[in-house]
Amino acid sequence: MNTEIIGIIAMFVLTLILAIPLGKYISKVYSGQKTFLDPVFLPIEKLFYKISGIDSKKEMNWKQHMVALVAINVVWFVLGMIILLCQGSLPLNPDNNPSMTPDLAFNTIISFLVNCNLQHYSGETGVSYLSQLFLMFLQFVSAGIGLAAAAVLFNALKERTTETLGNFYNYFIKSCTRILLPISVIVATILLFNGTPMTFEGKQAMTTLQGDSVEVSTGPAAAFTAIKHVGTNGGGFFGTNSAHPLENPNYLTNIVEMIAQMIIPFAMVFALGFYLNRRKLSWMIFGVMTVGFLALTIPTVVTEMNGNPALTQMGIDTTSGATEGKEVRFGAAASGYWSIATTVISTGSVNSMHDSAMPLSGMNQLLAMMINCFYGGCGVGILNFYIFIILAVFISGLMVGRTPEFLGKKIEAREMKIAMIIALLHPFLILVGVALSTAFPEQGASTLNNPGFHGFSEILYEFTSSAANNGSGFEGLGDNNPWWNITTGIVLLLSRFLPIIGPVAIAGILASKKHIPESAGTLKTDTSTFGLMVFAVIFIIAALSFFPSLTLGPIAEYFTLY
Amino acid sequence: MKNYLWIGVKLTLITLVFFAGIYTLFILGIAQMAPNQGKGIMTESNGKKFYSNIGQSFTDAKYFNSRPSAVNYNAAGSGGSNKGPSNPEYLAEVQKRIDTFLIQNPEIKADEIPADMVTASGSGLDPNISVKSAKVQVKRIAKVRNIEEKKLQDLIAQNTEKPLLGLFGPEKINVLQLNIALDKLK
Known part of the structure; x- marks a missing residue:
């Protein structure tokens, strides 16, 4: 078989094999059981709690959890704005990069705060090393926030009646120290030994073999690139992200970075099963997610490997696939695979330029972000999926005439209202943003890099990526101006915090309700029939909300090419 | 609060x-x-140091040429063309690159030109070309340097990087290493 195909199968299988034990470990961390890393991290965590005056044993209800979550994000926002607005005059700036404009700083801080990393700047020229380190800090803690919120959900799903759901700071700190940090250290080490730089020297001059003078940007990239993937953040150290030969030097690092970004989203699904002692439920969720992922991945890989028909028509040899915007060392298959993996989970790092992908691939990348719960980002993926479970429970309950229950809790009007608002928020933010940008051509159309249908796709992609907190882009778009910085900034904020607060609120309300033991009349939620139901709900919501906009962009472009 | x-x-x-x-x-x-x-990993040749992973612009007829680049291989920045696959301006540019390639390599027919030779990479700093892209340049270099084609074919074979563990990913050639070896060829 083709080595490119074997390469991507290996990436998927390896991730799965590693994710199951990691899931078990994560479930132990959140349930407070002993783990082998306790001796290392217990003293560090105690120090954190002592300095901050936190009682990590104090139980919180869901509202207190959410207040604590929002409060600490406010602190990060203020501190980050100060650093980016003043970076030109602060230390660790060997390349003398200037301070950011207020609108760019606003967009940048928000996008790192919400685990998106949209990046309307280029790493080599837009930020100092100090800013890079602060952004890297946000990559740790924003992923930690997502995981902590998921841990609250896990706690709320236990079979009992309670108001209190553990301590927020306890979940948050442990997510950062015991889950994100160790994996990041391993990944950074592998990257270092394969040529990713880790230095504080500025740009280096180099004369090429042919005699041209060029400069080479380096920097503390290895530490940054590791957490960017482990935390499903996706913000590149260099402008072209993991397509850059220093950020992703070879096929081995490509495999490692791919596993690094998918492993926690995979593991969280298994962690849920271990935590609640409901392995079958885990496999139902994982099954639905995987079917969705493969349905998007396979056509994309095939399309990219077949190449651009417009180039084939020119009579050249396109057997190596659609090579525009792709690196030879990864090839078309691994680039196509990466483009879907990074969009189903909310990483948004790229190893090829999505703007130059084939129309069908572009559509699948968009769909992956529009659905936003096939695996999903660190912690938030499972929160998004939970909303769809609630909807599916309700709809199937109505269909077969049973009271809608999930894990022994009755779902009533209030929870359904929250679930519907969250499910509709995503298409609302995307489509309103796209409509506004299209209605004012001096803001939207004038910033495009491509004409026609593909240009529309650039606008659609930017808002979809923002609303999914993804951070990848059709990067041809000239997005560093007040219009794009401010509108996407607002979309980012709303689409991060409401979809965290919503599911946690539902889970919190359900947890305080009376527990109803399972009986013959209970709708079984860990069966493949129910899985099919969830899949149908996801498909209908995504297809109905987004099909018209996809028709105007990638689908129309498809018919001009083929 | x-x-x-x-x-x-x-x-x-x-x-x-x-x-x-x-x-x-x-x-x-x-x-x-x-x-x-x-x-960063370095390669040394004749006392000069190069970043092994950073692609370089090779446009001279006597060297194996590298891929087109949207940033002209200046690694102070990085970037792809971000042109969509149906963009008429982009397709015209690719056609122009094909025509130029055919003029520079008169013995080659269009269907022998691999797509990576006429399309820009994602980073604009791609250090590699495909094996086919190296082979398609052999006739030209043999003529310019007055070397047997067989020797160049062997050089390409020696400098071909196999898939990882022989199993995963594509075969490729590091253009810089190949050209350094080419300069040393007698």
Whole structure:
């Protein structure tokens, strides 16, 4: 078989094999059981709690959890704005990069705060090393926030009646120290030994073999690139992200970075099963997610490997696939695979330029972000999926005439209202943003890099990526101006915090309700029939909300090419 | 809320020291054991040092040429063309590259030109070309340098990087290594 195909199968299988034990470990961390890393991290965590005056044993209800979550994000926002607005005059700036404009700083801080990393700047020229380190800090803690919120959900799903759901700071700190940090250290080490730089020297001059003078940007990239993937953040150290030969030097690092970004989203699904002692439920969720992922991945890989028909028509040899915007060392298959993996989970790092992908691939990348719960980002993926479970429970309950229950809790009007608002928020933010940008051509159309249908796709992609907190882009778009910085900034904020607060609120309300033991009349939620139901709900919501906009962009472009 | 904000400030300061400071220093420490102290892997030739992973612009007829680049191989930045697959302007540019290639390599027919030779990479700094892209340039280089084609074919074979473990990913050629070897060929 083709080595490119074997390469991507290996990436998927390896991730799965590693994710199951990691899931078990994560479930132990959140349930407070002993783990082998306790001796290392217990003293560090105690120090954190002592300095901050936190009682990590104090139980919180869901509202207190959410207040604590929002409060600490406010602190990060203020501190980050100060650093980016003043970076030109602060230390660790060997390349003398200037301070950011207020609108760019606003967009940048928000996008790192919400685990998106949209990046309307280029790493080599837009930020100092100090800013890079602060952004890297946000990559740790924003992923930690997502995981902590998921841990609250896990706690709320236990079979009992309670108001209190553990301590927020306890979940948050442990997510950062015991889950994100160790994996990041391993990944950074592998990257270092394969040529990713880790230095504080500025740009280096180099004369090429042919005699041209060029400069080479380096920097503390290895530490940054590791957490960017482990935390499903996706913000590149260099402008072209993991397509850059220093950020992703070879096929081995490509495999490692791919596993690094998918492993926690995979593991969280298994962690849920271990935590609640409901392995079958885990496999139902994982099954639905995987079917969705493969349905998007396979056509994309095939399309990219077949190449651009417009180039084939020119009579050249396109057997190596659609090579525009792709690196030879990864090839078309691994680039196509990466483009879907990074969009189903909310990483948004790229190893090829999505703007130059084939129309069908572009559509699948968009769909992956529009659905936003096939695996999903660190912690938030499972929160998004939970909303769809609630909807599916309700709809199937109505269909077969049973009271809608999930894990022994009755779902009533209030929870359904929250679930519907969250499910509709995503298409609302995307489509309103796209409509506004299209209605004012001096803001939207004038910033495009491509004409026609593909240009529309650039606008659609930017808002979809923002609303999914993804951070990848059709990067041809000239997005560093007040219009794009401010509108996407607002979309980012709303689409991060409401979809965290919503599911946690539902889970919190359900947890305080009376527990109803399972009986013959209970709708079984860990069966493949129910899985099919969830899949149908996801498909209908995504297809109905987004099909018209996809028709105007990638689908129309498809018919001009083929 | 006020209490939560104050806890947030203190927790931010200590975690900032830990994750932006200690983690960075720890990785920097490991970097000292990595090749070239983590400053990037270098290749040396005739006393000149090059970043092995950073692609270089090779446009001379006597060298194996590298792929087109949207940033002209200046690694102070990086970037792809970001042109969509149906963009007429882009397709015209590719056609122009094909025509230029055919003029520079008169013995080659269009269907022998691999797509990567006439399309820009994602980073604009791609250090590699496909094996086919090297082979398609053999006739030209043999003529310019007055070397037997067989020798160049062997050189390409020696410099072909196999898939990882022989199993995963595409075969490829590092253009810089190949051209350094080419310069040393007698």
